[in-house]
Amino acid sequence: MKFHQLSLWVLTTALFLPSAYAEDKAPITLWTGAAPFPADGEMELIDQTLVRYQKIHTAEKPMTFAIGAAIVHFNDTWRACWAANPDGVSENQGTEFVRETTSTDNAVTWTASPPLAPQTEGETFHSHGSYLNHKGTLYFFAKLGPFNGPAKALQLDADGTTWKDLGIVTNNDATFWPMDEPQQMANGQWIMGGLGGETGKFPAVAIANDDDILTWEVTLLPRGDFKGFGETTVITKGNELLAISRNALMRSPMVSTSSDAGKTWDGPKAANTAMIPAKPYAGRLSDGRPYLICNAPALTSKVSRSRLCLLVGKPGAMTFDCVWLLRPGDPPAARFSGPQHKPQWAYPYAHEHNGALHIAHHNAKEDIELIVIPLKGLK
Numbered sequence: 001m002k003f004h005q006l007s008l009w010v011l012t013t014a015l016f017l018p019s020a021y022a023e024d025k026a027p028i029t030l031w032t033g034a035a036p037f038p039a040d041g042e043m044e045l046i047d048q049t050l051v052r053y054q055k056i057h058t059a060e061k062p063m064t065f066a067i068g069a070a071i072v073h074f075n076d077t078w079r080a081c082w083a084a085n086p087d088g089v090s091e092n093q094g095t096e097f098v099r100e101t102t103s104t105d106n107a108v109t110w111t112a113s114p115p116l117a118p119q120t121e122g123e124t125f126h127s128h129g130s131y132l133n134h135k136g137t138l139y140f141f142a143k144l145g146p147f148n149g150p151a152k153a154l155q156l157d158a159d160g161t162t163w164k165d166l167g168i169v170t171n172n173d174a175t176f177w178p179m180d181e182p183q184q185m186a187n188g189q190w191i192m193g194g195l196g197g198e199t200g201k202f203p204a205v206a207i208a209n210d211d212d213i214l215t216w217e218v219t220l221l222p223r224g225d226f227k228g229f230g231e232t233t234v235i236t237k238g239n240e241l242l243a244i245s246r247n248a249l250m251r252s253p254m255v256s257t258s259s260d261a262g263k264t265w266d267g268p269k270a271a272n273t274a275m276i277p278a279k280p281y282a283g284r285l286s287d288g289r290p291y292l293i294c295n296a297p298a299l300t301s302k303v304s305r306s307r308l309c310l311l312v313g314k315p316g317a318m319t320f321d322c323v324w325l326l327r328p329g330d331p332p333a334a335r336f337s338g339p340q341h342k343p344q345w346a347y348p349y350a351h352e353h354n355g356a357l358h359i360a361h362h363n364a365k366e367d368i369e370l371i372v373i374p375l376k377g378l379k
Helices: 003-015 019-024
Strands: 052-057 065-074 077-085 097-103 125-134 137-145 151-156 163-168 176-178 190-196 202-209 212-220 232-237 240-245 254-258 266-270 281-284 290-296 307-312 322-325 345-353 356-363 367-374
Touching: 052 077, 052 097, 065 125, 065 137, 065 356, 065 367, 077 356, 077 367, 097 125, 125 176, 125 190, 137 163, 137 176, 151 176, 176 202, 190 212, 190 240, 202 232, 202 240, 232 290, 281 345, 290 345, 307 345
Parallel strands: 065 345, 232 281
Antiparallel strands: 052 367, 065 077, 077 097, 077 125, 125 137, 137 151, 151 163, 176 190, 190 202, 190 232, 202 212, 232 240, 240 254, 254 266, 281 290, 290 307, 307 322, 345 356, 356 367
């Protein structure tokens, strides 16, 4: 690696860390590539002859705000959803609800569906969450706002168009905001990453038994010097867990680990990879390889959330040795006004089906877009 490349890497992964992490805690090793984690401008672009970009939803008045896409394939139908708000309304307000769209032609064309979780009355609201196909039944775990509110479940009826509200599912009405698709651990329990705590903004996970998927026990992760929004995602290996969280104080992921299926946690520690404060998304591919989708620092761009990247590791690993930039260039400017409408490719959510990873994300908190990557392209 050339000296200037190494210098950029040091800036993106070390100098941005607060002194408490840099001096008192050795970074946890997530990146095991032969060279240091590449800086902006040096990251390889995903093979454009293999990847497919697809627009899922284009914002139009009166509903111009969109955030927190989720996607799933169920009963020969692709479903995608996101939290929506009217034009001129900020996120996390009482008008927020969950919109959904579907596709029956391999995610090429999409048709708007009735709201998955409709607008509520008063100060509560429905916001984005996670799908789960559990034993042939499709569930959606939504956030019931405000920030210190619990999570609730909805179940797709047999007609494939109607969602039934099953009510609050976090034990003792605990605060939780689902952020990734639940994964099953070796002990049979399910785990999903999210937000929790008294403010609703701390890193957290929720765990449910396989025979009681509608009761989730929320656990807050170690906070350390945490600040900001701690959107958390989880990678599993048997009963070993890797929880990766956003932290406004760092330019790398904040990581906590568990070796006993989430009963106890160690951390948090900074990682030796670069990530700006934005929601990450992680999981494990069907061939056993772990992956992480996040926003890398954009030192050569004025748009902070412009470098959406994908990290992949070896089968069975809990580390990564390959990384690709998912989109070329910078995202387009926002078309609508408002404090949250800014150029960005962010808030990823992924679902694997038929040999390809499908990554949904928002564009400028207005449009919902899809990146489809065949697993053979991740070599």
